[in-house]
Amino acid sequence: MNFEIEKAYEAKKYENDIYKKWEESGSFKASIDPKKEPYVISMPPPNATGTLHLGHAVMVALEDIMIRRARMQGKSALWIPGTDHAAIATQSVVEKKLQEQGIEKPREELGREKLLEEIRTFVEDSKDTIRNQIRKMGASCDWESEKYTLDEDLNLAVKTFFKYMFEDDLIYHGGRIVNWDPKMQTTVADDEIEYEEEKSKFYYFQYGPVVIGTARPETKFLDKVIVVHPEDDRYKDIIGKEFEMEWIDGPIKAKVIADECVDMKLGTGAMTITPAHSLVDFELAQKYDLEIEQIIDFDGKIREKVSEEFGGMHISEARDKIVEKLEKKGLVVKIDHEYIHNISVSYRGKGIIEPQVMKQWFIDVNKKAIDWKGKKMSIKEVMQDVVKSKMINIVPSRFEKTYFHWIDNLRDWCISRQIWWGHQIPMWYKVTKEQYEKFHEKKDRTSLILNILKIDGEAKFSEEKPEGDYWIQDPDTLDTWFSASLWTFSTLGWPEHTEKLEYFHPTEVLETGYDILFFWVARMILASTYCLRHDGLPEEKCIPFKNVYLHGLIRDRHGKKMSKSRPETCIDPLDMIDKYGTDALRLSLVIGSTPGNDMSLFEEKIAGYRNFINKIWNASRFALMNIDEEDLKKEFTPDMIKSHADKWVLTELQNLITEVDQDLEKFRFSDAGNKIYEFIWNQYCDWYLEISKGELKNPAVLLHVLKTILKLIHPFVPFVTEQLWSYINSETMLINEEWPQYDKSLTFEQESQEMKLIQELIGEIRSARSESGVEPAKKINATIYAGKFTETIQKNKDSISRLARIGELTISEKGEKLEKAKAIFIDQVEIYLPLSDMIDPAKEKVRIQKEIENKEKFIKGIEGKLSNKGFTDNAPKEVIEGEQKKLEEAKSTIAKLTEQLKSLSD
RNA sequence: GGGUGCUUAGCUCAGUUGGUUAGAGCGCCUGGUUUACACCCAGGAGGUCGGGGGUUCGACUCCCUCAGCACCCACCA
Numbered sequence: 001m002n003f004e005i006e007k008a009y010e011a012k013k014y015e016n017d018i019y020k021k022w023e024e025s026g027s028f029k030a031s032i033d034p035k036k037e038p039y040v041i042s043m044p045p046p047n048a049t050g051t052l053h054l055g056h057a058v059m060v061a062l063e064d065i066m067i068r069r070a071r072m073q074g075k076s077a078l079w080i081p082g083t084d085h086a087a088i089a090t091q092s093v094v095e096k097k098l099q100e101q102g103i104e105k106p107r108e109e110l111g112r113e114k115l116l117e118e119i120r121t122f123v124e125d126s127k128d129t130i131r132n133q134i135r136k137m138g139a140s141c142d143w144e145s146e147k148y149t150l151d152e153d154l155n156l157a158v159k160t161f162f163k164y165m166f167e168d169d170l171i172y173h174g175g176r177i178v179n180w181d182p183k184m185q186t187t188v189a190d191d192e193i194e195y196e197e198e199k200s201k202f203y204y205f206q207y208g209p210v211v212i213g214t215a216r217p218e219t220k221f222l223d224k225v226i227v228v229h230p231e232d233d234r235y236k237d238i239i240g241k242e243f244e245m246e247w248i249d250g251p252i253k254a255k256v257i258a259d260e261c262v263d264m265k266l267g268t269g270a271m272t273i274t275p276a277h278s279l280v281d282f283e284l285a286q287k288y289d290l291e292i293e294q295i296i297d298f299d300g301k302i303r304e305k306v307s308e309e310f311g312g313m314h315i316s317e318a319r320d321k322i323v324e325k326l327e328k329k330g331l332v333v334k335i336d337h338e339y340i341h342n343i344s345v346s347y348r349g350k351g352i353i354e355p356q357v358m359k360q361w362f363i364d365v366n367k368k369a370i371d372w373k374g375k376k377m378s379i380k381e382v383m384q385d386v387v388k389s390k391m392i393n394i395v396p397s398r399f400e401k402t403y404f405h406w407i408d409n410l411r412d413w414c415i416s417r418q419i420w421w422g423h424q425i426p427m428w429y430k431v432t433k434e435q436y437e438k439f440h441e442k443k444d445r446t447s448l449i450l451n452i453l454k455i456d457g458e459a460k461f462s463e464e465k466p467e468g469d470y471w472i473q474d475p476d477t478l479d480t481w482f483s484a485s486l487w488t489f490s491t492l493g494w495p496e497h498t499e500k501l502e503y504f505h506p507t508e509v510l511e512t513g514y515d516i517l518f519f520w521v522a523r524m525i526l527a528s529t530y531c532l533r534h535d536g537l538p539e540e541k542c543i544p545f546k547n548v549y550l551h552g553l554i555r556d557r558h559g560k561k562m563s564k565s566r567p568e569t570c571i572d573p574l575d576m577i578d579k580y581g582t583d584a585l586r587l588s589l590v591i592g593s594t595p596g597n598d599m600s601l602f603e604e605k606i607a608g609y610r611n612f613i614n615k616i617w618n619a620s621r622f623a624l625m626n627i628d629e630e631d632l633k634k635e636f637t638p639d640m641i642k643s644h645a646d647k648w649v650l651t652e653l654q655n656l657i658t659e660v661d662q663d664l665e666k667f668r669f670s671d672a673g674n675k676i677y678e679f680i681w682n683q684y685c686d687w688y689l690e691i692s693k694g695e696l697k698n699p700a701v702l703l704h705v706l707k708t709i710l711k712l713i714h715p716f717v718p719f720v721t722e723q724l725w726s727y728i729n730s731e732t733m734l735i736n737e738e739w740p741q742y743d744k745s746l747t748f749e750q751e752s753q754e755m756k757l758i759q760e761l762i763g764e765i766r767s768a769r770s771e772s773g774v775e776p777a778k779k780i781n782a783t784i785y786a787g788k789f790t791e792t793i794q795k796n797k798d799s800i801s802r803l804a805r806i807g808e809l810t811i812s813e814k815g816e817k818l819e820k821a822k823a824i825f826i827d828q829v830e831i832y833l834p835l836s837d838m839i840d841p842a843k844e845k846v847r848i849q850k851e852i853e854n855k856e857k858f859i860k861g862i863e864g865k866l867s868n869k870g871f872t873d874n875a876p877k878e879v880i881e882g883e884q885k886k887l888e889e890a891k892s893t894i895a896k897l898t899e900q901l902k903s904l905s906d
Numbered sequence: 907g908g909g910u911g912c913u914u915a916g917c918u919c920a921g922u923u924g925g926u927u928a929g930a931g932c933g934c935c936u937g938g939u940u941u942a943c944a945c946c947c948a949g950g951a952g953g954u955c956g957g958g959g960g961u962u963c964g965a966c967u968c969c970c971u972c973a974g975c976a977c978c979c980a981c982c983a
Contacts, residue, residue, distance in 0.1 A: 008945070195981085214983060227983085263982080271983040278983075341982060402910070402978075409979075515978095557918070559976080592919055592931080597911075598976085600918055604932060611945040622942030663922095670920075674930075686947080693941065766948060802940080803948095851926080854964095858926060861963040886925075893926085 005624065005727060009617035011581025014723045019135055022722075027071075027735045028142045030078035032503045039070035039077045040507040042488045042545075043134075043141060044520070045149065047086035048123045049093050052133035054554040054562070054589070054601065055513055057573040060137040061586040062551060062669060063511050068140055068715035069664060070508075072739035078504055079141035080491050081134060083127050085149045087422040087480035088192070094119045094421075112420050112475075119421050133574065138582050138718045140735065147491045149483045150423070157490035158423045158483045159463050161527060164534050166427075166461045168369045170379070171415070173427075173459060175292075175357050177282040178414060179344065182300040183351030186418035187360065189479070193353060195342040202339035203323060204268065206331045208245035208254055209238055213267030215341060216274075217322045218315045219295050221248055221306050223272035227284065230258035232269050246329060248322060249307055257288060277355045296354055315354075359450065361416040361425060361476075370533055382529045383407050383522065386543055392525065394548045395667050396596040399517060406518050413523075415479045422477035427459045428466050429474065436470045450475070481519055485527035488544040494531065505532075507545045509667075514550040514596050521548055549667050550596050554589070557602035576606050583717035584610035590716060591673040612677060613720050616713070619685045620724045623706045631699035632728060638745060641700045647748035648755035649688045650701065652679065653708055654747045657740050660712055676713045684709060687759060691799040703728075708740045754792045758800060761793075765804040779807035848901050855894045862887045 022028065030038075041063050046056050063079060071077035098106040098118065106115055127148070134141070147154060165171040178187040202215050210226055228235040235256070242255040254272070261280065262271060275285035275292040285292050297303050302318050304311035309325075310318050326332050344353035368376040372385065384407055386392045387400055394400050416425060429450070431439070465471055486494070488510075492501040506528075510521060528544035556562050556569040576585045587609040593599040624632075641650065656679050663672035684705065692698070707728065714721040714734050725734035765782065782804075784793055793800065793811055801809045862883055 005942095007943075212983080216983085266982070273983075280981085280983075398910070405909070405979075518978095553977095559918090594920075597919095602918080602932095605918075607945080608931060611943095614945045615943065618943035618946090620942090625942070666922080668922080671922085674920080678930085685943085689942080690940095690947090763949095805940090805948095854926060857963055859963095861925080864963065890926075 005617075005621045007618075007621075009581075009614050009720055009723075011583065011613070011719060012578070015136075015138070015577075015582055015719045018719050018722050019138065022140065022733070022735055023135075023143070025733060025736075027733065028079070028140050029144065030071075030076045030142060030504075032499055033076050034503075036074065036076040038504050038508075039067070039075040040504045041067055041079045041509055041511065042491060042507050043079060043081045043139075044510075044512045044516075045082040045084035045147075045484070045487065046130050046134075047089055048083040048127050048130070048148070049086060049090050050126060051129055052137075052573060054571060054573055056134075057137060057585065058551050058554060058589045058593070059511060059513070060134060060139045061589050062549070064137070064139050064141075064586075064718070065590065065664075065669060065715040066509060066511070068718060068735065069739060071140070071735070072711065072714070072737060074738065076503075078145065079139070080145045080147065081131075081139070081141040081143065082147040082487070082491060083130060083149070084484055085123065085422060085480065087417060087477060088419055089480075090119060090123060091419050091421040094122050097122070107420075116420055136574065136577055136582060138586070140718070145491065149480075149487075153493070154483065154486070154490050155423060157486050157494055158478065159426050160495040161482070161486055161531055162426055162478075163461060163463075164531060165363060168367075168534075170364050170367055170369055170530075172362055172364060173359055174362050174412075175359055176362060176412075176414065177276075177279050177355050177357050178360055179346075179353045180298065180356035180358070181346040181351040182298060182354055184346065185298065187356075187358065187414070187416075188346045188353065189414070189417075193344045193346065196345050197340060198343050199338065199340050202267075202336040204333040204335070205326060206333055207247070207270075207272060208243040209256075210235065210270040211268045211333050212270055212272050214271075215339060216277075216319075217326070218302065218310075218318045219274040219277050220272065220322075221295055221302075221310075222252075222293055223274055224252065224254045225273050225288075225290055226254055226256045226270055227259050227262055227273060228256060228270045229262040229264045230260060232262075232264050235270060246331065248325060249309065259284060259287075276357045279355055282355075282357065292357055294357065296356075298356065300354060360414050361427070361474075362412040362414050364412055365410055366412075370530055372529070372533060373539060379526055379530060380407055380410060382533075383525050386525060386529060391540065391543050392546065392548060395550065396594075399514060399548075399550055399596060403517065403522065406522065413479075415482050416474070416476040417479055418476055420475075420477060422480060423483055425474040425476050425478060426461060426463055427474040428462050428471045429459050430468075431470050431472055433470055436472060439472055481523050484520055485523035486531070488524060489528060489532065495535075497535070505541065506543045509547040509549055510545040511549045511551065513553060515553065517548075517550060547667070552593060552596055552598040555598050555600050557600050559598070559600055571601060571603070576603070580606050580610040581613060581719070583613050583720050587612065587673060587677075587716060590669050591677065593670055595667060612681065613717060615681060615685060616709075616717070616720055617724065619680065619689060620706060620710070620727075622689060623702050624727055627699045627703055631703065634699075636700040636704060638743065641704050642746065644698050644701045646688065646692065646698060646701045647751035649683070649705055651747045651749070651752040652683055653705055654742055654744070657708070657712065657742045661742070673716050676709070676716070680709055680713070687755075690803060691758075691796070693802070710734060711737055711740050754789070757789060757792065758796050762800055762804045765806070779805050781808040781810070782806045783810040783812050845901060848897050852894055852897050852901075855890050855897070859887060859890050859894075862890070 030040075043063060044059060046052065067077050067079045094115075095106045098110075098115075103109050106118075110118070131143075131146075162171065179190065179193055180186075181188050200215055202213060203217055204211050204213050205217070205220075207223075207226065210228075212226070214220060228239065230239070235258075238256045239258045240256060242253060244251055244253050261284065262269065273281035273284055273290075274295065275281045275290060276294045277296060282292070284290070293306075294303060295306050296315055299314075300316075301312055301314050302310045310322065313321070323332065323335075345351070346353060363379070365379045368378045368381075370377050370379065370382050372382050377385070384404065387394065387403060394403065459474070460466060465473070483490075488507050489501060489505050492498065492504055494501055510524070512521065524544045529542045532542035533539070554562065554571075556571075560569060562570045573585060584606050588601060588606040589599075591609070592605075656675060659675055660672045663669070663675070688705070692702075710721045710725055710728075711734065714737075718735070722734045725732075725737075761784075790811060797809055797811070800806065866880070866883060866887075
């Protein structure tokens with residue numbers, strides 16, 4: 001080689017240029033080619049807020065490994081990048097920013113259009129940031145296919161999805177109980193609620209014939225139903241009866257019903273229900289067709305209509321006053337002051353959630369509306385079927401259980417949100433002139449207004465404003481997951497049946513964190529199966545992906561969550577890239593992680609992989625220094641490679657290829673990476689390059705091994721390998737090279753065994769000298785009795801001498817034992833070295849005898865297993881053969897050990 | 907309350923359907939600049955695999971049980 005390669009790899013110098021080279025060459029693009037197998041990954045769209053964090057980094061690293069390998073395997077590998085508008089998250093980030101700038105109530109002060117404009121500007125900025133950061137990670141995604149959930153064509157997909165469902169009566173407008181945040185004036189998704197423990201009072205009131213317990217007296221004005229357990233002896237006699245009694249604002253009537261949902265042991269075993277402000281109560285009310293009346297308004301005050309005395313009063317104030325009044329009436333039985341319960345708090349706004357019944361849009365998950373495998377099935381059933389029938393495979397499989405459990409408890413999906421950022425619901429209401437004007441007076445236009453204005457008449461689906469006057473569009477927007485659920489196929493052109501959709505869908509694998517299995521993964525399954533089946537595609541084309549791979553969360557060194565509030569625990573991927581290079585970061589995120597399990601990351605780990613990157617660099621540099629320029633350009637045929645020595649390394653390499661392939665097929669990224677790491681460092685560098693020093697004149701093998709290694713590890717560490725490849729061949733790029741194939745003709749058992757023997761031999765000599773206390777630098781003379789391996793040892797005499805620091809190596813016939821020698825037994829080779837200490841032959845004998853005993857037991861066990869009919873009849877062939885193989889191996893080992901024992905006795 | 911996962915070397919973790927002497931990286935100790943690499947090389951110490959019980963010729967692995975930690979879901983009228 002006649003050019004210089006730098007002594008240490010400095011990632012920063014190369015990475016940007018390499019990425020540019022890839023991108024400009026068009027290597028990231030995938031073509032529609034019927035001869036090729038498609039391989040698609042839709043990148044989980046990062047939120048279009050903020051910046052890339054370690055979670056994204058893991059995602060990019062893993063997906064890039066899959067895509068690069070698939071591309072090298074000759075598949076049409078398409079990786080679609082994109083971003084998500086992240087409705088609530090984005091809007092609240094921007095609102096906060098505006099508030100910092102002095103705009104107290106952004107919605108009221110700016111109005112809808114202006115606020116949306118602010119958000120749009122913000123999003124454009126951060127989209128750019130994210131794009132660049134994904135590039136920094138080395139992602140080989142097709143930027144021309146990039147999508148954003150608010151793109152025109154994706155909007156159309158969203159509307160079509162809505163339309164389909166609306167027409168199928170799967171989307172309905174219903175008065176349902178929702179989590180209302182009075183502070184933020186919006187509903188909040190179940191997933192966005194946190195529970196906080198709180199100590200409060202628990203009241204016992206005389207309520208007609210029973211005593212009821214409650215923590216919320218302020219909701220109890222209009223309770224008219226007492227519920228008890230049907231088998232509760234205390235109340236058996238009163239079930240079904242109606243009573244008249246004194247209550248907060250005078251006498252009321254209440255009846256008693258029985259339902260099993262009541263816990264007899266809790267409180268007094270009797271309760272009253274408040275359907276409008278409690279989920280459980282609401283469901284009971286629906287079950288028994290009870291009246292539902294709002295007690296608390298949207299600001300958290302008692303409604304005027306409910307009580308003359310307390311109307312308009314905030315609940316926090318009303319509670320004590322109500323109790324006081326009841327006390328005067330002698331209805332308070334007891335107050336428990338030490339009651340601990342959970343209150344629901346909005347994750348973002350920190351407001352205390354008040355359940356409210358409001359008109360919202362829902363997706364019915366139980367209606368049987370999908371033609372699936374010859375039956376009409378509900379959304380729920382289809383979602384179960386695709387996983388149960390293994391059309392979709394979840395890794396790790398234990399999440400299937402979680403998935404099923406989630407579906408079993410799935411309620412209708414509330415898809416409307418009272419925010420503005422997102423897809424506005426394509427439903428229109430015909431209203432009166434008066435309502436129309438009132439509606440437009442208000443700047444804060446969410447469905448709250450509809451509720452207040454009591455607009456709940458006929459709604460009409462329409463993509464555009466319908467003909468005629470006084471139409472108002474539902475001011476709410478769709479849940480962000482509604483559009484995200486279409487991600488795999490809306491990004492391929494749906495609702496149009498494009499060639500792309502036809503060829504690339506379903507995608508190969510969805511790779512994401514386990515924390516969004518429910519939010520997103522499950523909903524993608526829902527949307528994809530529904531929409532595409534609706535279009536008449538065959539079932540197997542309707543799933544969004546064939547595999548789901550769930551990675552764990554990244555934690556700090558002590559397994560704690562990295563959190564922004566404790567910056568010292570946070571690792572910024574970009575800092576790490578700057579310091580150690582992208583390749584090092586990628587490896588540190590991939591190796592040592594197992595699917596579905598969280599992983600700790602800390603800087604030393606990344607530094608460790610940086611060292612490995614440098615090792616690859618230097619090993620390649622060294623190899624290249626030993627290959628002539630012209631040899632570099634030569635094409636060596638397999639036969640030419642075979643004819644050379646060093647067959648052992650070829651064998652090991654073939655084994656590596658097989659194992660790496662198996663691991664990657666099964667998503668064992670860490671194992672695959674580790675094996676390549678181990679091979680490069682311990683086999684290739686520490687043995688192959690070391691043992692060949694001095695006689696390293698074998699360009700065919702050297703180059704073959706180097707190229708293969710670079711290919712194998714390229715998906716993991718694309719930058720350094722691409723740079724090195726450019727020194728081998730400046731015309732081509734590694735990214736487009738062919739993935740190594742297992743080639744049996746390049747495996748040589750005999751040579752491989754011999755090399756293992758020599759490795760072991762040198763290792764033994766080294767440790768023997770270390771134990772003996774001989775100065776490490778001092779060369780010693782040694783005699784080896786090699787028996788039938790004499791030839792092998794002879795062949796490698798120089799290497800052995802050099803690596804084991806032997807001055808003079810005598811290879812001798814058996815029978816010339818040296819005095820005061822240390823004996824080492826390796827397989828059938830006996831080495832006698834003139835060192836001071838001797839191994840105690842008696843101890844050695846005991847050790848070998850013990851080992852023989854163990855072996856015999858082992859053999860007995862396997863023989864027992866093989867004679868067991870239950871086993872032989874049921875176990876697959878391979879397993880039985882494997883057992884037999886083990887048996888034979890064990891027997892031959894015993895024979896060897898026995899021989900050793902004999903020679904020791906001599 | 908229901909569920910899941912984890913507990914293996916000082917630290918972070920592997921351990922693929924039970925199999926022979928339980929592995930890696932970092933850290934630590936000893937020694938070494940040998941035709942790439944000190945971001946290196948050679949060697950070493952360190953583990954009764956959370957406790958207890960069971961199944962088995964054989965258990966880190968399977969079953970039961972207890973303890974600790976983490977997370978998810980539901981929810982207390």
